Structures are given as C-alpha cells and as structure tokens.
Amino acid sequence: MRRVRYYERGGPEVLRIEETDIPTPGPGQVQIAAEAIGTSFVDTSFRRGTSPFGQPELPGSPHGDVVGTITALGENVDSVRIGDRVTALVNPDAYADYAVADADWLAPVPDGVDIGVASVLEMPAPVALSAVRTGRLTKGETILVTGAAGNIGHLAMQFARLAGAGTVIGAVGSPAKFDFVKEYGADVAISYLDPDWPEQVRAVAPHGVDVVVDSIGGAITAQGVELLAPFGRLVVYGAANGELPQLPASGLFGLHTVSGFSWMAWLAAAPERARRELTEIAEHATAGRLRVAVQETLPLTEAARAHALLEDRSRTGRIILTP
Numbered sequence: 001m002r003r004v005r006y007y008e009r010g011g012p013e014v015l016r017i018e019e020t021d022i023p024t025p026g027p028g029q030v031q032i033a034a035e036a037i038g039t040s041f042v043d044t045s046f047r048r049g050t051s052p053f054g055q056p057e058l059p060g061s062p063h064g065d066v067v068g069t070i071t072a073l074g075e076n077v078d079s080v081r082i083g084d085r086v087t088a089l090v091n092p093d094a095y096a097d098y099a100v101a102d103a104d105w106l107a108p109v110p111d112g113v114d115i116g117v118a119s120v121l122e123m124p125a126p127v128a129l130s131a132v133r134t135g136r137l138t139k140g141e142t143i144l145v146t147g148a149a150g151n152i153g154h155l156a157m158q159f160a161r162l163a164g165a166g167t168v169i170g171a172v173g174s175p176a177k178f179d180f181v182k183e184y185g186a187d188v189a190i191s192y193l194d195p196d197w198p199e200q201v202r203a204v205a206p207h208g209v210d211v212v213v214d215s216i217g218g219a220i221t222a223q224g225v226e227l228l229a230p231f232g233r234l235v236v237y238g239a240a241n242g243e244l245p246q247l248p249a250s251g252l253f254g255l256h257t258v259s260g261f262s263w264m265a266w267l268a269a270a271p272e273r274a275r276r277e278l279t280e281i282a283e284h285a286t287a288g289r290l291r292v293a294v295q296e297t298l299p300l301t302e303a304a305r306a307h308a309l310l311e312d313r314s315r316t317g318r319i320i321l322t323p
Helices: 042-048 124-134 153-162 175-183 197-204 218-226 263-269 271-286 300-310
Strands: 002-006 015-019 029-038 064-073 085-090 098-102 142-146 167-172 188-191 209-214 228-236 257-260 294-299 318-322
Touching: 002 300, 015 300, 029 085, 042 300, 064 098, 085 098, 124 153, 124 209, 124 228, 124 263, 124 271, 142 153, 142 218, 153 167, 153 175, 153 209, 167 175, 167 197, 175 188, 188 197, 197 218, 209 218, 218 228, 263 271, 294 300, 300 318
Parallel strands: 142 167, 142 209, 167 188, 209 228, 228 257, 294 318
Antiparallel strands: 002 015, 029 064, 029 098, 029 318, 064 085
C-alpha cells in the first residue's frame, strides 16, 4: 500500500509517497481501508519543525481523520464488525491506503452522511463542541471564535448557535473569509490581523464578550482575555500562529477565567462523557444540524499540495485526501 512520510523538516515538498506493507491490527485495534482522510493545519508546523508543542522524531508522518471501512479486527475487539463504516483519529500514518486505529475510539458514520461531515465526527467536531461547553456558554451570551474559518472554528460557531448564543463573532485572518464565517454562523466577522481588532469587538460587545474560544495563541489570546466581560471565560485549544498563548496575570483580575482544552486529555479524564458527546454529534450530523465546508478534495498522491493549501491564509474549511 501507499503511505506519506517525511524524512527531513521543511516545506510541503518533503512529503514522500512510499510503498509499504498493509498494517496489521494489534490487540484492541482495527484495520481500516481508507476512503478519505481529513487533514489538519497542526501537521504543517510539525513538518516544518516550528510547533510550539515540540517536534515528533523523524521520520514523521501526518495524523488525520480517517474515514473508511473496517477490514480486519485485532484480538479482543467485539464492539465493531468487519464492514462497519467508521471514522478515526489516526496517528501515525494517517495518510495511507490502510490505517490501524484503537477500536475504543471509533466513531460510526451514520447512513446518508457525506464525506465532509464523516471526517469531523471523531476529533474536530468533538473538540469544537467541548471547547464551547468548557466555556459554559449559555443562551443569549456573546461568543468570540478565533480561527473561525478553520477545521474546528467553523464547527464551534455552529455549536454555539445550537447552544443559543445571542451574538457570534467570527475572527479570521483575512477579510476574504468574512462571507464564509457569516454563512457558518457568525453575526459579525472581523480580522484579528487588523491592529484595531479589539476595538471592533468592543463596538459589537461594549460590555465585553462572555466566552472566547481561541485557537490562535500568542498575543491574540492575551487580547482575548482583555475583551472578556466580568465573569467571562476564555478557552484556548491551539496555537495556530506558532506561539504559545500569552496570559498576563493582570488580565485575570477582571473576574476572568481561562481554561485549556485538549481532546486527548479529555479522553483520558472523562471517557464516558466523551463517548456521550460522540453519540450526540452523530445525532446532529444525521439530523442535518452540522455542516462541514470542504474546500478541496485531492488524491493521496497530492499530499504536498494539500499541505500547501493548509498553509495558505485564504483557506476555509477542510482539505481532504482520497486514496
């Protein structure tokens, strides 16, 4: 089978297609024949060696949200069957014709759900939902979502709407994305690259923002704290600009709360709740309440182009690879 790896740090051109054996599932694992792989921006920083969260050892391989059919079961797997259509967060070697994944954390793909929606059921959508809930958003409150045009951001706005948000502000890196974020739930769109973007937010929410869901990091996180209303909550789940969040203590004295969120930490700390949320998200998908934007679908052999698109600031929604 084919898989994508890289043996040096660098641009998209370091990604290589290579032939290897089809992986065999170990105990508690399944083998999946991939039909689509949802890509993620975070892998571009791992590939370049610029991630603030540390670097995986070489050779490296991108992770991804693999949608496909179970073709083999490892020992002690009785929760799924061969032939089931599922999606799974796979790391390493997600960009491949076949993948192996833990059987405990597969998300079944409901009938009638398209590839785009199927590709978010196991990680992007749960992160979006859990980040909004970690912020304890309640009906009528104002929420600011940074990175609102990304894989997770455009889902977070939809979950905010489902939670009854009064005003949704979508912050993006380019005015070219304004129409997109408004289509996916934002009442107001702003560019966080504008020097006066905090003033633009204050014009919309003069008494402050109740919840900020942030994936950008660096100074943007600190500015988000300053935008909070009294008793406001900020949830940070990423650092897309390559800088860890800056959190000056002075920003917390206005009765502000900051929380961090990681899907892997959530699985370890609250597995039963995570499973309930996977079921809930599947119900939203089946009912058509969850929409997923797919900017482009490319063959596996164009993994380098997929990474180039991920790094392009004009990107909106998902980039998907197909074996």
